[in-house]
Amino acid sequence: MTPVKCYPPKPExxxxxxxxxxxxxxPEAGLDGIRLLEREGIEVLFPQDQTCCGQPPYTSGxxxxxxxxxxxxxxxxxxxxxxxxxxxxxxxxMRTHYPxxxxxxxxxxxxxxxxxxxxxxxxxxxxxxxxxxxxxxEPETVVMHTSCSARREMGLAETGPALLGKLxxxxxxxxxxxxxxxxxxxxxxxRHPEVSAAMxxxxxxxxxxxxxTRFVTSDCGCMMNIAGRFEHQKKPVKGEHIAxxxxxxxx
Amino acid sequence: MSARDAILKRLRERADGPLAVPECDFAVVTNxxxxxxxxxxxxxxxxxxxxxEVIHTPRADWTRRLAEVLAAKGVQRLALGRExxxxxxxxxxxxxxxxxxxxxxxxxxxxxxxxxxxxxxxxTSTRGxxxxxxxxxxxxxxxxxxxxxxxxxxxxxxxxxxxxxxTFFDVVEAHGWAGxxxxxxxxxxxxxxxxxxxxxxxxxxxxxxxxVVLVRHAGERP
Amino acid sequence: xxxxxxxxQTYSPxxxxxxxxxxxxxxxxxANFRKAMDGLMAKRRxxxxxxxxxxLRELGANIRLRALAKLPDLLERLEANCAANGIRVHWAExxxxxxxxxxxxxxxxDAKSVIKGKxxxxxxxxxxxxxxxxxxxxxxxxxxxxxxxxNEQTPSHIIMPAIHLNTDEISGILHDKTGTERxxxxxxxxxxxxxxxxxxxxxxxxxxxxxNFAVAETGTLCLVENEGNGRMTTTVPPVHIAVTGIxxxxxxxxxxxxxxxxxxxxxxxxxxTTYFNMISSPRKTGEHDGPREVHLVxxxxxxxxxxxxxxxxxTLRCIRCGACMNHCPVYTRVGGxxxxxxxxxxxxxxxxxxxxxxEETKDLPTASSxxxxxxxxxxxxxxxPDLLVRLRKESVGEGRGNVPGAGVKRAxxxxxxxxxxxxxxxxxxxxxxxxxxxxxxxALMPSRLGPWTECRSAPKPAKTTxxxxxxxxxxxxxxxxxx
Numbered sequence: 043m044t045p046v047k048c049y050p051p052k053p054e055x056x057x058x059x060x061x062x063x064x065x066x067x068x069p070e071a072g073l074d075g076i077r078l079l080e081r082e083g084i085e086v087l088f089p090q091d092q093t094c095c096g097q098p099p100y101t102s103g104x105x106x107x108x109x110x111x112x113x114x115x116x117x118x119x120x121x122x123x124x125x126x127x128x129x130x131x132x133x134x135x136m137r138t139h140y141p142x143x144x145x146x147x148x149x150x151x152x153x154x155x156x157x158x159x160x161x162x163x164x165x166x167x168x169x170x171x172x173x174x175x176x177x178x179x180e181p182e183t184v185v186m187h188t189s190c191s192a193r194r195e196m197g198l199a200e201t202g203p204a205l206l207g208k209l210x211x212x213x214x215x216x217x218x219x220x221x222x223x224x225x226x227x228x229x230x231x232x233r234h235p236e237v238s239a240a241m242x243x244x245x246x247x248x249x250x251x252x253x254x255t256r257f258v259t260s261d262c263g264c265m266m267n268i269a270g271r272f273e274h275q276k277k278p279v280k281g282e283h284i285a286x287x288x289x290x291x292x293x
Numbered sequence: 294m295s296a297r298d299a300i301l302k303r304l305r306e307r308a309d310g311p312l313a314v315p316e317c318d319f320a321v322v323t324n325x326x327x328x329x330x331x332x333x334x335x336x337x338x339x340x341x342x343x344x345x346e347v348i349h350t351p352r353a354d355w356t357r358r359l360a361e362v363l364a365a366k367g368v369q370r371l372a373l374g375r376e377x378x379x380x381x382x383x384x385x386x387x388x389x390x391x392x393x394x395x396x397x398x399x400x401x402x403x404x405x406x407x408x409x410x411x412x413x414x415x416x417t418s419t420r421g422x423x424x425x426x427x428x429x430x431x432x433x434x435x436x437x438x439x440x441x442x443x444x445x446x447x448x449x450x451x452x453x454x455x456x457x458x459x460t461f462f463d464v465v466e467a468h469g470w471a472g473x474x475x476x477x478x479x480x481x482x483x484x485x486x487x488x489x490x491x492x493x494x495x496x497x498x499x500x501x502x503x504x505v506v507l508v509r510h511a512g513e514r515p
Numbered sequence: 516x517x518x519x520x521x522x523x524q525t526y527s528p529x530x531x532x533x534x535x536x537x538x539x540x541x542x543x544x545x546a547n548f549r550k551a552m553d554g555l556m557a558k559r560r561x562x563x564x565x566x567x568x569x570x571l572r573e574l575g576a577n578i579r580l581r582a583l584a585k586l587p588d589l590l591e592r593l594e595a596n597c598a599a600n601g602i603r604v605h606w607a608e609x610x611x612x613x614x615x616x617x618x619x620x621x622x623x624x625d626a627k628s629v630i631k632g633k634x635x636x637x638x639x640x641x642x643x644x645x646x647x648x649x650x651x652x653x654x655x656x657x658x659x660x661x662x663x664x665x666n667e668q669t670p671s672h673i674i675m676p677a678i679h680l681n682t683d684e685i686s687g688i689l690h691d692k693t694g695t696e697r698x699x700x701x702x703x704x705x706x707x708x709x710x711x712x713x714x715x716x717x718x719x720x721x722x723x724x725x726x727n728f729a730v731a732e733t734g735t736l737c738l739v740e741n742e743g744n745g746r747m748t749t750t751v752p753p754v755h756i757a758v759t760g761i762x763x764x765x766x767x768x769x770x771x772x773x774x775x776x777x778x779x780x781x782x783x784x785x786x787x788t789t790y791f792n793m794i795s796s797p798r799k800t801g802e803h804d805g806p807r808e809v810h811l812v813x814x815x816x817x818x819x820x821x822x823x824x825x826x827x828x829x830t831l832r833c834i835r836c837g838a839c840m841n842h843c844p845v846y847t848r849v850g851g852x853x854x855x856x857x858x859x860x861x862x863x864x865x866x867x868x869x870x871x872x873x874e875e876t877k878d879l880p881t882a883s884s885x886x887x888x889x890x891x892x893x894x895x896x897x898x899x900p901d902l903l904v905r906l907r908k909e910s911v912g913e914g915r916g917n918v919p920g921a922g923v924k925r926a927x928x929x930x931x932x933x934x935x936x937x938x939x940x941x942x943x944x945x946x947x948x949x950x951x952x953x954x955x956x957x958a959l960m961p962s963r964l965g966p967w968t969e970c971r972s973a974p975k976p977a978k979t980t981x982x983x984x985x986x987x988x989x990x991x992x993x994x995x996x997x998x
């Protein structure tokens with residue numbers, strides 16, 4: 043869906059946009075993402091004034107509010123360095139929707155420029171860092187859940203599995219209907235809770251049916267949804283952000 | 294203002310202004326470059342995949358094969374045209390056969406219930422076929438009206454091997470369809486079918502249950 | 516056999532939540548749709564496997580965009596060429612006007628019995644009910660439509676109307692309504708319906724069909740089908756009335772093959788349908804069958820309003836293949852009736868608000884997780900997720916006001932909540948403090964968060980935010996490995 047991106051050579055410095063879900067619920071995942079980048083010899087700058095990409099009001103139709111929130115992020119990345127986002131959902135918002143959101147406003151050019159520098163973390167690790175990994179963990183079977191935004195909005199169905207494929211002791215298994223949405227969808231889970239519940243129920247069943255007791259994802263929205271369902275059912279299946287999983291097994 | 298004028302006015306006075314006209318590149322639906330053998334192979338593969346039967350016959354021998362089909366299918370009453378060479382040759386060959394020949398070149402009002410209830414098969418010529426989709430193309434005529442390929446439970450279509458072309462687009466372009474369309478132009482790809490009962494395929498829901506294509510080859514082949 | 520006169524089972528888009536609840540709790544519905552959608556997705560994937568699908572979609576989108584760019588001219592050209600061929604063209608501003616026009620044509624022929632080919636536009640305008648009220652019986656002839664009509668329902672899918680029913684249910688319907696034997700034999704049931712409907716084709720005074728593509732260049736109406744009922748409907752009765760939305764026109768005959776290729780492959784995973792029926796005139800002198808009159812009714816019903824807006828315009832590219840619903844995880848769970856509209860699923864959620872207004876349909880644009888599957892498979896590349904967001908924006912009064920009922924969902928409490936979020940997210944110092952506080956106060960956080968925790972555990976704020984972790988990390992970075 044997304045046009046083929048021309049990837050730059052590995053830079054000396056990058057910005058890291060942590061996202062609000064990571065900030066609040068899964069900060070270790072963000073830090074592990076930073077560590078993976080630093081291990082590749084890249085200096086990571088984390089602008090302390092970052093808050094949220096603006097996606098929640100955007101998908102709810104509140105575009106004036108979304109634009110104000112997004113505008114507050116645009117000035118945080120003044121140097122021409124890549125902006126790394128550990129989420130396909132927020133990355134997709136910034137890369138795809140910022141240009142639409144600011145079309146016809148004075149910040150249109152700036153929004154386009156920033157959008158053009160946004161990379162999802164796994165995308166950056168695969169296509170720019172050409173990451174090599176030495177697996178130090180125990181043998182394990184895992185399932186990857188790629189978020190719909192990463193898969194379709196950013197065209198990154200392959201980067202997560204590609205990274206997991208570099209872990210020698212890890213067997214990656216695919217769940218039935220792997221490309222189907224887990225039912226999170228931001229405010230969708232709140233506005234249509236019963237439909238969302240039916241979707242996450244099917245997703246957890248598909249993951250459980252593989253026999254794996256761990257699933258890995260690159261989006262914390264999906265993780266909150268799927269892991270929350272497993273936990274509620276007191277099932278032994280755990281979720282982990284791919285950045286944490288990669289760091290944990292290779293450090 | 295009439296509805297027509299009001300609608301056209303709204304469309305012409307479009308709020309966001311005139312729209313750009315994009316270019317259309319049709320390369321993806323043409324230039325297959327298949328040989329005659331490949332075309333026939335594809336045509337047969339696709340039409341048989343949807344339950345069409347294909348019988349190859351030397352041109353000189355085709356009416357004998359037709360008679361065999363009619364006998365095998367138990368056809369007692371066959372509707373067909375008169376003037377088209379396919380109909381004329383069939384009539385001649387079947388003159389002394391068991392099969393009763395039913396004239397199709399009559400106003401339907403005079404024989405509708407007969408056609409619906411007492412005709413076992415309809416025989417038609419075809420103008421050609423499409424390799425990519427396994428489709429026959431028919432332009433019904435007063436001699437071979439629209440309903441004889443639809444109402445009887447068996448449709449027997451006669452196709453000349455050399456008239457199979459690559460794609461639907463190629464047929465439309467090569468034969469200048471846009472220059473003059475008939476009352477009814479048809480693509481037929483297999484017998485009538487439905488999957489409306491729990492996605493289970495069933496044939497002959499409204500039209501023919503069976504479609505037999507007699508592919509006539511020049512010379513002794515096949 | 517008797518055709519029902521009033522549909523007893525009614526659904527409304529206003530009742531989306533209740534209807535979704537009912538569907539989700541119905542194992543039969545869930546199983547029927549899951550099985551059908553899995554099959555359709557697999558068939559589509561297979562049939563496109565040897566195609567340059569992206570190039571074909573690009574062509575399909577451009578053909579439709581070209582047609583829309585020239586829409587008023589093409590409609591006039593279509594009208595002129597149809598007229599030259601002997602097809603009478605009528606225009607209707609609304610569904611009611613189209614119903615009236617069609618009824619008047621029927622009455623002019625003293626028609627008592629109408630046989631119908633599949634037409635979603637006729638469903639959209641509730642044509643059958645209108646004709647029945649005027650004493651004209653309207654019988655559906657597409658097998659799925661026939662079954663749904665016998666069962667006094669509406670279609671649950673735009674291509675496969677009876678997809679919500681399984682074999683046993685269909686057997687029961689045919690048994691109860693037409694006296695056939697109870698059986699799981701699909702060939703038997705199909706043959707029974709064939710026999711029942713053949714009588715009706717012969718007796719029908721008028722045939723009414725939809726149109727898949729109307730070709731301006733030649734004045735040709737194209738119909739796509741497998742069953743042959745469309746050919747019967749358009750050939751057997753003495754009068755044929757075709758009804759279609761004004762957006763269905765294409766410029767050239769050569770535009771048709773790529774759209775047809777996209778339509779059948781996207782809809783049912785078929786490389787071609789059994790019949791492609793191209794009608795360019797009524798029966799000519801010397802011809803022996805076919806209707807003596809052909810009418811074309813062009814219906815606007817909100818479409819020219821959609822046409823005004825550059826973004827919303829893309830809605831009109833649709834060729835009604837249904838691939839978006841086949842791939843929609845929401846449609847798959849709740850089925851077509853839940854939407855309460857003629858067009859269910861993603862295309863319905865971006866089209867119905869224009870046809871019915873956002874007051875009626877306000878829950879439809881939100882009934883999507885924006886997973887993007889619909890946009891990914893759309894054969895003419897309609898950006899359905901973007902249009903869903905646009906309609907959400909219109910619903911809350913932040914759009915251009917180009918959709919009927921715009922602003923209907925604007926609630927003070929919700930606006931206040933988003934304004935508060937905006938304030939927080941544009942005050943980084945307060946944001947950092949709040950996030951840190953949430954972690955520290957997590958013991959006070961409710962463990963139940965409304966509907967979320969009905970089936971999921973509540974997420975727990977971390978003790979330390981990423982902002983704080985990164986500060987600490989940078990401070991200790993020179994001390995070597997941290998973990």
